[in-house]
Amino acid sequence: xxxxxxxxxxxxxxxxxxxxxxxxxxxxxxxxxxxxxxxxxxxxxxxxxxxxxxxxxxxxxxxxxxxxxxxxxxxxxxxxxxxxxxxxxxxxxxxxxxxxxxxxxxxxxxxxxxxxxxxxxxxxxxxxxxxxxxxxxxxxxxxxxxxxxxxxxxxxxxxxxxxxxxxxxxxxxxxxxxxxxxxxxxxxxxxxxxxxxxxxxxxxxxxxxxxxxxxxxxxxxxxxxxxxxxxxxxxxxxxxxxxxxxxxxxxxxxxxxxxxxxxxxxxxxxxxxxxxxxxxxxxxxxxxxxxxxxxxxxxxxxxxxxxxxxxxxxxxxxxxxxxxxxxxxxxxxxxxxxxxxxxxxxxxxxxxxxxxxxxxxxxxxxxxxxxxxxxxxxxxxxxxxxxxxxxxxxxxxxxxxxxxxxxxxxxxxxxxxxxxxxxxxxxxxxxxxxxxxxxxxx
Numbered sequence: 001x002x003x004x005x006x007x008x009x010x011x012x013x014x015x016x017x018x019x020x021x022x023x024x025x026x027x028x029x030x031x032x033x034x035x036x037x038x039x040x041x042x043x044x045x046x047x048x049x050x051x052x053x054x055x056x057x058x059x060x061x062x063x064x065x066x067x068x069x070x071x072x073x074x075x076x077x078x079x080x081x082x083x084x085x086x087x088x089x090x091x092x093x094x095x096x097x098x099x100x101x102x103x104x105x106x107x108x109x110x111x112x113x114x115x116x117x118x119x120x121x122x123x124x125x126x127x128x129x130x131x132x133x134x135x136x137x138x139x140x141x142x143x144x145x146x147x148x149x150x151x152x153x154x155x156x157x158x159x160x161x162x163x164x165x166x167x168x169x170x171x172x173x174x175x176x177x178x179x180x181x182x183x184x185x186x187x188x189x190x191x192x193x194x195x196x197x198x199x200x201x202x203x204x205x206x207x208x209x210x211x212x213x214x215x216x217x218x219x220x221x222x223x224x225x226x227x228x229x230x231x232x233x234x235x236x237x238x239x240x241x242x243x244x245x246x247x248x249x250x251x252x253x254x255x256x257x258x259x260x261x262x263x264x265x266x267x268x269x270x271x272x273x274x275x276x277x278x279x280x281x282x283x284x285x286x287x288x289x290x291x292x293x294x295x296x297x298x299x300x301x302x303x304x305x306x307x308x309x310x311x312x313x314x315x316x317x318x319x320x321x322x323x324x325x326x327x328x329x330x331x332x333x334x335x336x337x338x339x340x341x342x343x344x345x346x347x348x349x350x351x352x353x354x355x356x357x358x359x360x361x362x363x364x365x366x367x368x369x370x371x372x373x374x375x376x377x378x379x380x381x382x383x384x385x386x387x388x389x390x391x392x393x394x395x396x397x398x399x400x401x402x403x404x405x406x407x408x409x410x411x412x413x414x415x416x417x418x419x420x421x422x423x424x425x426x427x428x429x430x431x432x433x434x435x436x437x438x439x440x441x442x
């Protein structure tokens with residue numbers, strides 16, 4: 001890359017790829033179109049087109065996240081440092097439309113709310129994701145401009161997708177837009193809103209999805225190869241296909257979908273694969289509940305004292321902003337969603353596994369990497385007191401993450417976790433959960 005020696009005007013993700021969240025914000029905001037994506041969705045700068053305006057640096061969520069400034073900007077209150085963040089109300093629910101609910105990963109709430117906005121003529125488009133039609137082992141962002149296109153985006157995609165590339169289309173094509181994104185996407189969007197007033201007018205709803213960490217682009221090809229499936233033989237890849245809570249599976253034009261692992265998403269796949277395929281930047285991300293959305297949605301994983309899920313095919317919904325409150329109240333009144341208020345029950349106030357991952361493990365890892373001189377993002381949140389057990393747990397988790405960086409080790413463990421040999425491990429994990437929840441309710 002030919003640039004001047006001083007590159008301080010560039011996004012952190014361009015200067016140091018290890019910091020890149022691959023959100024696509026720099027591409028969506030660059031006024032000259034000087035930034036593109038390479039095959040792994042990292043930004044590439046065309047130095048001849050770059051005018052050194054510095055906009056990509058201002059919006060980059062990879063090198064810096066100012067939690068307190070964002071909280072004050074969006075909600076008018078300081079950041080409280082918690083996993084849940086600013087909460088107006090908490091609900092448990094699902095889409096009233098059975099098709100939307102059935103096609104969703106966990107109840108279809110975000111699609112139902114966006115569909116309601118389309119039906120009422122309140123938006124002209126919604127930024128969502130899908131697996132690429134011509135390369136279905138990779139994801140992409142697009143702007144759905146009607147209900148049919150919106151519904152084609154349903155289902156979770158646990159892979160890196162530069163959603164904010166769509167900011168370019170929002171700026172070029174007038175209209176009112178909703179956005180459904182992950183925490184890193186929203187960090188970038190709010191920074192972009194601060195420097196591009198046009199986005200304030202055009203983005204009328206921001207719906208956030210809970211996130212425990214993305215999965216590297218290598219995952220799907222390696223899963224397919226592991227099962228002897230040619231990547232060019234599939235027409236789609238589902239991360240949570242079939243009956244809730246879903247299963248990773250390859251989809252074909254001429255035969256039934258083929259699962260690529262045993263068990264299901266909740267009890268098997270994600271919990272193991274995230275330890276091998278989590279990108280470096282995700283490993284030090286502190287936002288798991290999408291702190292800066294109008295509303296944040298995640299699976300309702302709460303279990304009863306028998307260890308079973310209390311609310312299959314439901315989602316937890318957190319209302320954060322006044323705009324979000326209006327969106328939810330209208331959707332309820334118009335019959336788009338079915339929810340019950342869960343704010344008075346402490347079991348619904350947080351997600352324990354995610355809290356451990358984002359408020360203990362990630363800060364510990366961030367502090368350790370910083371001491372070692374590794375590139376880490378700047379945060380205004382600080383590491384809280386931790387126990388020796390928590391520090392040991394983080395080290396063990398980090399060991400698997402380290403293994404994931406070596407192809408031979410990763411592929412060997414992938415074969416184990418997706419084979420019949422993993423079934424006893426899954427049963428043991430379920431037994432431990434049942435034993436745990438017989439003593440306490442999450």
